[in-house]
Each structure stands twice: as C-alpha cells, then as structure tokens.
Amino acid sequence: MENCIFCKIVKGEIPSYTIYENDRIKVFMDINPIAKGHCLVIPKNHYTNLMDIDKDVLREIDEVIKELYPKFKEKLGAEGLTRMQNNELGQEVKHYHMHLIPRYKGDRQEPKVDEEAQKTVAEAFERLT
Ligand code: 5GP
Numbered sequence: 001m002e003n004c005i006f007c008k009i010v011k012g013e014i015p016s017y018t019i020y021e022n023d024r025i026k027v028f029m030d031i032n033p034i035a036k037g038h039c040l041v042i043p044k045n046h047y048t049n050l051m052d053i054d055k056d057v058l059r060e061i062d063e064v065i066k067e068l069y070p071k072f073k074e075k076l077g078a079e080g081l082t083r084m085q086n087n088e089l090g091q092e093v094k095h096y097h098m099h100l101i102p103r104y105k106g107d108r109q110e111p112k113v114d115e116e117a118q119k120t121v122a123e124a125f126e127r128l129t
C-alpha cells in the first residue's frame with residue numbers, strides 16, 4: 001500500500017526498533033511510547049482495521065502476543081500487559097495494529113478527585129432533576 005507508514009516500515013523504507021518478526025507479523029517499538037516497552041504488532045500485509053483483517057492473521061497476532069508477554073515480564077519487569085487497538089475513529093495509522101502496553105506497579109495513579117468539583121457536579125445534577 002503506497003503512502004502507508006507501516007507498509008514502509010515492513011519494507012524497511014522507514015527504520016524501526018523491531019523486537020519480533022516472522023513472515024507475516026512484525027512487532028516494533030512505538031515512536032511515541034506511553035510506557036516503557038510500548039510497541040505495536042502489525043500484520044505485514046496491509047489491512048486497514050478489524051473490519052477487513054483476515055481471521056487467521058488475527059489469531060496469529062494473538063499467538064505472537066501470548067509468546068511475547070512473558071518476555072515483557074522477564075526483560076522489563078512488567079507485571080501486566082494492556083492491549084489496545086483502535087478502529088476508524090481514533091485510529092491515526094490506517095494499517096491494522098495492536099498496541100502492547102507493558103504495565104508496571106503503580107504506573108497509573110488513582111484519579112485525583114477534587115471534592116469541590118464533585119460537589120458542583122452533584123449540584124448541577126440536582127438542578128436538572
Ligand atoms: P493509533 O492512534 O493509530 O492507534 O496509533 C498509531 C501509533 O503509531 C501511535 O502510537 C504512534 O506513536 C505510532 N507511530 C506513528 N508513526 C510511527 C512511525 O513512523 N514509527 C513508529 N515506530 N511508530 C509510529
């Protein structure tokens with residue numbers, strides 16, 4: 001697919017830090033990571049998203065992720081792994097990709113609740129009912 005960034009990565013026209021690859025799948029580091037080890041799993045063939053991806057490829061992507069998971073634990077000390085995959089809206093790159101986001105203890109703080117703001121919201125709802 002012309003002008004697809006990830007197809008260019010597959011062809012080696014754009015460099016990437018690749019951590020796994022076989023004939024059909026490639027796993028490389030995200031250029032804008034939200035956690036240490038954040039990477040992307042892509043099929044080497046161009047599929048746009050979940051709508052058109054081949055079911056066998058989808059299964060193989062899962063199998064690769066299952067193999068990689070213990071490596072994230074072993075090599076990075078991750079204690080969990082979040083998978084995230086955008087389709088159409090919210091999808092920046094229109095070549096199917098699964099985000100793998102290693103999780104570390106304490107990496108997500110509890111949201112800070114501003115009691116005053118909560119009170120304002122509650123009052124607003126009271127006014128509506
Ligand atoms: P989306 O929003 O489509 O689910 O995520 C696209 C992801 O691709 C983003 O996390 C973004 O950082 C990553 N990305 C975009 N361009 C490149 C690139 O040229 N190289 C790499 N390694 N990642 C990219």
Ligand code: ZN
Binds near residue numbers: 005045047094
């Ligand atoms: Zn592509």
